[in-house]
Amino acid sequence: MRIFREAIACQLMSRSGHLTPVPPLGAIVVGTFAMPRGARFDWHRHGVHQLAWASQGVLTVGACGSTWVLPPSRALWIPAGVRHRTGSTSPSTMRSLYFWPERCPTRWTAPTVVAVCGLLRELIGYLAGEAVPDDTRAHAEALVFGLLTPLSVTTIDPPAPCDERARAVAEAVLADPADGRGLDAWGRVVGASGRTLARLFVAETGMSFGRWRGQVRLRAALPLLAEGVAVATVARRVGYATPSAFVAAFRKAVGVPPGAYFARGGSR
Incomplete structure (x- = not known):
């Protein structure tokens, strides 16, 4: 009976990524989902707690205004009732634990x-x-609960400006983080002075354009690093002149260099 009920629960989960609670005799059900690159379970919520984890590949999870990039060394605890969405940046196997x-x-x-x-x-x-x-x-379930060790992790989530001119610049930079044009050059594209754009970015995002673009570049780098792309290649793709400049920016924002952040053991 226990196996039958858990099989039903996992089957219901696999159809849409949403969980219809069918309580097992234990505390935990594990659902396994094959996710090709770019697959996504759109915004939803569960009546149970979830631990989202990729046994292979890389997951991205958005919730509460933040986005987490999760290689196999990290998972995200999502409390019951929290609205979230989950995607894959590479061919991945997601194993989600559901806790009653x-x-x-x-x-x-x-x-x-x-x-x-x-x-x-x-x-x-x-x-x-x-x-x-x-x-x-x-x-086994008791051991799982004992091994849930929280990590202090800084999320990188540059806010979007509201003004249509600044938003046009932001969308262009998000599409190509390596674009190195300054605000004067962007101003000629969107019909505003560089000074006006600088003021808008500070007023509407809380940070200068240079800092905002740095956040965009670091966020774009995270999935690449998680997939194992070489640091030098990642630095070039997201717009840094040298790998050392990229590593310094990453360490300043996150607190550790890229290699430590994505270490298989999950140390922070």
């Missing part, structure tokens, strides 16, 4: 990044199996 709140000791109320160590990976794979005895499942 009344049986879950974790009480995080906001999206929280957690480290995925080797033992947690193995436990997720074990719980995804079809014939897990009830007693060993209980032990």
Whole structure:
């Protein structure tokens, strides 16, 4: 009966990415989803907690005004009721853990990044199996809860300006972060002076255009780095003159260099 009910739950999840709660006898159900590059589960919410994780590839999860890029070393805890969307930037296998709140000791109320160590990976794979005895499942679930270790992670989410001229510049930079034109040059494109655009970016995004563009470049770099693209190549693609300049900007924004951020062990 337990296996049958969990199979139904996972089947319902796999159809749309939305979860229809069919409680298992344990506390956790694991759903596995093959996601080609660019696949997306659009905005939705669950009545249960979720841990979104890619056993292969890279996930992006948007929630609460932020976006997280998740290589296999990191997962995102999404509390029940939080509206979110999930996508893949490369061919990925998403393994989502769903936690029934009344049986879950974790009480995080906001999206929280957690480290995925080797033992947690193995436990997720074990719980995804079809014939897990009830007693060993209980032990495995207890270990999972004990291994949910939060990471302090800075999200990079440059806000969009509202003024149509500044917004046109922002959209162009988002489409090509390596574009190095300054505000005077952009002003000739959108019909505003460089000084006006500078004022609009500060007033509407809370940061100078240079800082805002730096945030865009770093956000564009994250999926590439997560896929294992070389730092020098990433730096060039997003508009940095040298790899060292890119690494310095990344460290300043995130607190660690790219290699440490995407380390398989998930250290921060």
